[in-house]
Amino acid sequence: MNEREHIQRLWRDQPREQHQMSVEQTRSQAERLERRVRSLNVATAALFAAVISMEMWQISRSGELLERVGDLLTIAAFVYVAFRFRGHVAVQAMPAGLGLTGSVHFYRDQLARRRDLSSHPWRFLLPFVPGVGLSLLGGALDGPPAQTAAVAVFGVALFLVVAWWEKRRAKKLQEEIDELG
Amino acid sequence: MHRSAARAERLYREAAVEYGDALERLARAYEPDPDRRRDLLQEIHIALWRSLASFEGRCSMRTWVYRVAHNVATTHVLRPKANMPVFVTLDDVDARPVPIDGEALIDRQRSLERVHALIRQLRPVDRQVMLLYLEDLDAASIAEITGLSAGSVATRVHRIKQLLATRFHAGVAGDE
Numbered sequence: 062m063n064e065r066e067h068i069q070r071l072w073r074d075q076p077r078e079q080h081q082m083s084v085e086q087t088r089s090q091a092e093r094l095e096r097r098v099r100s101l102n103v104a105t106a107a108l109f110a111a112v113i114s115m116e117m118w119q120i121s122r123s124g125e126l127l128e129r130v131g132d133l134l135t136i137a138a139f140v141y142v143a144f145r146f147r148g149h150v151a152v153q154a155m156p157a158g159l160g161l162t163g164s165v166h167f168y169r170d171q172l173a174r175r176r177d178l179s180s181h182p183w184r185f186l187l188p189f190v191p192g193v194g195l196s197l198l199g200g201a202l203d204g205p206p207a208q209t210a211a212v213a214v215f216g217v218a219l220f221l222v223v224a225w226w227e228k229r230r231a232k233k234l235q236e237e238i239d240e241l242g
Numbered sequence: 243m244h245r246s247a248a249r250a251e252r253l254y255r256e257a258a259v260e261y262g263d264a265l266e267r268l269a270r271a272y273e274p275d276p277d278r279r280r281d282l283l284q285e286i287h288i289a290l291w292r293s294l295a296s297f298e299g300r301c302s303m304r305t306w307v308y309r310v311a312h313n314v315a316t317t318h319v320l321r322p323k324a325n326m327p328v329f330v331t332l333d334d335v336d337a338r339p340v341p342i343d344g345e346a347l348i349d350r351q352r353s354l355e356r357v358h359a360l361i362r363q364l365r366p367v368d369r370q371v372m373l374l375y376l377e378d379l380d381a382a383s384i385a386e387i388t389g390l391s392a393g394s395v396a397t398r399v400h401r402i403k404q405l406l407a408t409r410f411h412a413g414v415a416g417d418e
Contacts, residue, residue, distance in 0.1 A: 069376055069378050072267065078279075082284065090287075162309065162313065164316065168366050171317065
């Protein structure tokens with residue numbers, strides 16, 4: 062027996078782990094998965110609606126006009142980003158075309174999807190700038206200048222770090238895609 | 243039951259019988275943790291079950307099954323984890339021979355664990371090619387399943403052979 066045959070035989074003769082499912086089990090698991098995915102998406106939407114409602118209620122009770130407008134803009138940005146990227150965040154039972162797509166093409170598509178999400182971070186950061194900016198400004202008018210400056214620097218730094226991190230992630234993913242040829 | 247659903251179920255039964263063992267080996271090569279491995283195998287079977295409704299015979303059943311399995315397993319590997327391992331290419335993997343000891347020469351289980359450990363280090367594409375090679379598929383079949391060119395598959399298979407020969411030569415010699 063040559064080396065190739067030895068390793069291949071070693072591989073194929075490895076002991077079973079008895080994980081086999083019956084057809085009935087597979088069918089019921091598939092149905093359960095679909096129900097769970099539907100429930101998860103409904104629960105996510107409900108949670109989203111609840112958070113927005115609570116925020117709106119809090120805004121209606123606060124006094125400062127600039128802060129209220131800022132909070133409203135932030136909520137609007139949140140709704141916009143959630144709608145814009147809903148395809149990326151919604152839970153799916155299984156990706157489509159699993160048997161139709163070659164495994165390397167499928168892998169490349171998965172990497173490209175992640176890269177696209179990360180390569181333009183300002184698409185999901187910029188909508189938050191007006192709301193967060195106005196909220197900070199509103200709060201700053203009441204507080205000491207040093208505290209205002211610190212909060213402003215923190216806000217800008219946070220945006221920049223997120224943007225840098227996402228760009229870096231996109232670059233790494235692109236390198237991996239390029240290596241696939 | 244609807245006719246197409248009955249057809250999909252019949253195809254699934256055939257595929258599960260024919261490739262059930264290979265799918266279990268594949269899951270084992272992708273996931274070291276037994277509980278997560280059981281989940282992965284279940285996920286592969288569910289995906290296969292669902293996918294067969296759209297199977298039109300444009301490729302062989304074997305190609306279809308392996309594509310589904312590798313695509314699900316790759317998605318599983320890419321999911322963010324707390325301690326995400328760093329995957330390497332065939333060229334970067336540590337090709338040093340495994341230290342020889344008398345026990346290891348005859349211990350198939352340990353040899354198998356080494357093969358698993360080696361596979362799990364590899365990036366998804368190299369991992370896919372190596373697993374298909376270990377399942378004794380020829381280069382044309384590997385190219386059809388992965389979508390790689392025949393030349394690229396040949397290069398990778400050549401590298402895999404070298405790697406396995408270097409790493410496991412001692413075990414092979416002792417087992418013959």
